[in-house]
Amino acid sequence: MTYTSKNRWIDYIVLGFSVFLVFCLIFEQYIELPSLVSWVGRWHPLVLHFPIVLLLIAIFLGLSGQKVPDLLLTAGVISALVTAVSGFFLGNGSPAKGDLLFWHQWFGAGVALLAxxxxxxxxxxxxxxxxxxxxxxxxxxxxxxTGHYGGMVTHGEEFLALPTERRQEKIPIDPIIYKDIVTRILDGKCVSCHNPNKQKGELVMTDLAALLKGGESGNTLVPGEPEQSELIKRLHLPKEDEGYMPPEGKTPLNEVEIAILERWIALGASDTLRFGQLEKAEPLVGYIKGLMEPDPMEKWTKLPEVADTTLQNLSSDYLTIKRIASNSDALSISAYLSPNYDSKNLTDLARVADNIVELDLSGLPIGQEEMAFVGSCSSLEWLELDKTGITDTDVGKLIELRNLRLLKVYGTAISDQSVSIFQDFPNLKSLYIWETDISEKALDALREAKPGLLIDNGMGREINAFFAATDSIKTR
Structure with missing residues (x-):
């Protein structure tokens, strides 16, 4: 065995880079690089492709029994060492290394040293x-x-995962705002660029402590002051601004997601605040309710088609008919008391009864005919009968409304007899019953039978284990 190198200076370069790389790996925790040297590390993503291509070509030639050209092998080895060293410089500039970056760095060094x-x-x-x-x-x-770990560092841990149908985890009944709502938004739109393995702008967004710590741009999150929080400022910049986040090519946050972050920060950016602790008038309540039923349109796709001309013919000055959305056959109807009230104005709606999802008849002198019509609205989810003349017998006519989620019957003459009817509504989430003849004893029995039901009896908000279950569908 003889050493026959003709270019000793190349040997010294390879040996020097190898020794330096080993030194860096062993004494990494003691090394603090000057800013200019750290900047050199940013060339790592640019140069890493050279050794991959050159080494793979050389390996193919070697394994196939062919002579590997000295120039090809030399270029591949030196570029691999340069890439590994620049990668070390880049990683050393990160405040903290995640597991992916750690293993990418060590496997990359292994490629260079083996070469x-x-x-x-x-x-x-x-x-x-x-x-x-x-x-x-x-x-x-x-x-x-090494390439696999590098891809996960750059594009996320699921970069090379097989394509599967991704189902987002359902929001809990009474969610913690930060854990169940805010992190869902950040994970989907921000964390891919701001995690321990890829700290763009020296910012990590995987936990609240890191958010409060901020990045190189300053106060990422200022509790109680969304307008001073860099996170919110970046989201409101014009898209053509280089500081706009997320950057081009990434899916931007929608208006509701931005509003949720703003209100959460305004309320103190707490990691313990629950949905059930929010005041009714708090805008965040409405935003979260919308998330708890992310695609309400899907359940209405099987409703009968209804023409715009039909809705125009049925509408009047005292009867407002709207589609829940422009392309939906689900209807929202509000009726108002006219000087010459006639039950026919409501019963004529029978032709679209299966399409009615929301119905507001509050304040009307409704009788048996109207209640029979209401009971036929099989798709009804939101019903307002407050301040009407309904009785316990009339409530009984609603028993077939299996989709009913919200019922307002306050200011009526109903009594304890209606409680057993309320218990039989399988999807009822919100019940408004103040100024009725229902006793507290009957309410206690209802609470025990349906612990997830929000009962508003005028004595203040009742959460009953989870106020969040009142995910209203009413659009105003």
Whole structure:
């Protein structure tokens, strides 16, 4: 075995880079790089493609029994060492390393050092030895593994995962605002660029402590002051501004998501605040209710088609008919007391009864005919019968409304007899019953039978384990 290198200076470069790389890996925790050297590390993503291509070509030639050109191997080895060293510089500039970055760095260093070993074996004329072939095979494995970890660092841990139908976890009944709502938004739109493995702008957004710590731009999150929070400022910049977040190519936050972040910060950016602790008038309540039923349109796709001309013919000055959305056949109807009230104005709606999802008849002198019509609205989810003349018998006519979620019957003559009817509504989430003849004893029985039901009896808000269950569908 003889060492036959003709370019000793190249040997010294390979040896020097190898020793320096090993030194960096061993003493990393003690090394603090000057800013200019850290800047050199930012060239790592640019130069890393050269050794991958060159080494793979050389490995193909070597494993196929062909002579590997010295220039090709030399260029591949040196570029691999330069890439590993620049990667170390880049990683050293990160305040904290995640597991992905840690393993990417070590596997990358393994590629460079194994390539340097191959170079040494080649200079000793040992190209065709079995252990040299082993080095080449090991290099292929390391290149793949290093690239895999690099891809996850850059694009997220699921970058190379097989495509599957992703179902977002359902929001809990009484969600913690930060844990169940805010992190859902940040994980979907921000964390891919701001995590321990990829700290763009030196900012990590995977936990509240990191958010409060901020990044290189300053106060990412200022509790109680959304207008002073860099996070909110960036979201409101014009899209053409280079500081706008997220950057081009990433899915931007929608208006509701931005509003949720703003209100959460305005309320103190707490990680313990629950939905049930919010005041009714708090705008955040409405935003979260919308998230708790992310795609209400889907359940209305099977409703009968109804023409715009039909709605125009049925509407009047005292009867407002609207589609829940422009492309939906789900209807929201509000009736108002006219000087010459006639039940026919309501009963004529029977032709669209299956399409009515929201119905407001509050304050009307409704009787048996109207209640029979209401009971036929099989798709009804929101019903307001407050300040009407309904009785317990009339409430009984609603028993077939299996989709009913909200019922307002306050200011009526109903009594304890109606409680058993309320218990039989499988999807009822909100019940408004102040100024009725229902006793407190009957209410206690109702609470026990339906612990998830919000009962508003005028004595203040009642949460009953989860106020969040009142995910209203009413659009105003």
């Amino acid at each position: 340097a070993l191959w170079y040494g074996l080649s200079q000793m004329q040992l190209d065709q030895k079995i252990y040299t072939k082993g080095v080449q095979v090991a290099l292929v494995v390391l290149v793949v593994v």
